[in-house]
Amino acid sequence: MTEIPAAIHPHIRINSYGWYLRNRFSCRVSKVNVDAGFTCPNRDGSRGTGGCIYCDNSSFSPGETQAYIPIEEQMAAGMAYHRQRLGSEKFIIYFQKFTNTYADPAHLRSLYGRALTHPDVLGISIGTRPDAVTPEVADLLQELAKDRYICLELGLQSMDDEILSRINRGHTLEEYIKAVKLLSGRGIDLCTHLIYGFPGETRDNFLKTADLIAGLGINSVKLHQLHAVKGTRLAEQYMKGEFVPLELSEYVAAACDFLERIPADVTIQRLYGSAPLEIRVAPQWNLKNNQMWYAVLNELKRRDSWQGKRRA
Numbered sequence: 001m002t003e004i005p006a007a008i009h010p011h012i013r014i015n016s017y018g019w020y021l022r023n024r025f026s027c028r029v030s031k032v033n034v035d036a037g038f039t040c041p042n043r044d045g046s047r048g049t050g051g052c053i054y055c056d057n058s059s060f061s062p063g064e065t066q067a068y069i070p071i072e073e074q075m076a077a078g079m080a081y082h083r084q085r086l087g088s089e090k091f092i093i094y095f096q097k098f099t100n101t102y103a104d105p106a107h108l109r110s111l112y113g114r115a116l117t118h119p120d121v122l123g124i125s126i127g128t129r130p131d132a133v134t135p136e137v138a139d140l141l142q143e144l145a146k147d148r149y150i151c152l153e154l155g156l157q158s159m160d161d162e163i164l165s166r167i168n169r170g171h172t173l174e175e176y177i178k179a180v181k182l183l184s185g186r187g188i189d190l191c192t193h194l195i196y197g198f199p200g201e202t203r204d205n206f207l208k209t210a211d212l213i214a215g216l217g218i219n220s221v222k223l224h225q226l227h228a229v230k231g232t233r234l235a236e237q238y239m240k241g242e243f244v245p246l247e248l249s250e251y252v253a254a255a256c257d258f259l260e261r262i263p264a265d266v267t268i269q270r271l272y273g274s275a276p277l278e279i280r281v282a283p284q285w286n287l288k289n290n291q292m293w294y295a296v297l298n299e300l301k302r303r304d305s306w307q308g309k310r311r312a
Helices: 017-025 071-086 105-116 135-144 161-166 173-183 203-216 233-239 248-261 289-303
Strands: 029-034 090-095 121-128 149-157 189-196 220-225 267-270 280-282
Touching (some): 029 071, 071 105, 135 173, 189 248, 203 248, 220 248, 248 289
Parallel strands (some): 029 090, 090 121, 121 149, 149 189, 220 267
């Protein structure tokens, strides 16, 4: 058997982000979500209105993160939770909801600075879109990255421009590549968000994204299945029979195929998506978060495979 690369955790067979952070900072590190009150270019009319057809931020944001609460209070609540639940010692503040570079650079500097002043904060992670990364934003992040950990999370979702148009994403693959090139070489970790299961998407087309990630030198990936939650246009499409969600077996197989094709040094921040039961529409896999995680990892073990094996 080919030897598993050193970057890969020997038991879970992927390069998990949590393991990477522990090795890099020599302690237990957790991400703490905050809502800083941003909006989005395809909500305010700059690129479109209504947002992505699947988007409802309440489906992936803790209830205590609300824009009217000062970020310092949100940080304190999140850090206390992770200290008690996981024994975390240090933290990365995650600006999550909507597009967190979509503002004047002076405002961004103030917000990011407020998060970075806490003594237990190692750095920040910033969720955004490719069309909201300007040269001024890149320069600011490069400055902050000189002595702090900075991760920029770019939502791509699909490399197929037709799919991006159908889901009202409001940007193109070309804009994503342009943003990555603008940010590269500045000491900033780059994370890409991807979704599998869009109507009309094939597994083969989805797997091509692994080569894109490898070729651009992306540091980490977040992956999840397309799922519909109440109040979204995707939920409406599901009710009309226009969206047929993936079967669990198909998602697990595709996720493992994807992992086998990306480099071993790319860290995996997420392997699945979940939504609170009260707003979840489809798919209804009825698995707890840790069960979803192990469904993928156990399939890798069954295959006697690991992240990056097919790139060797």
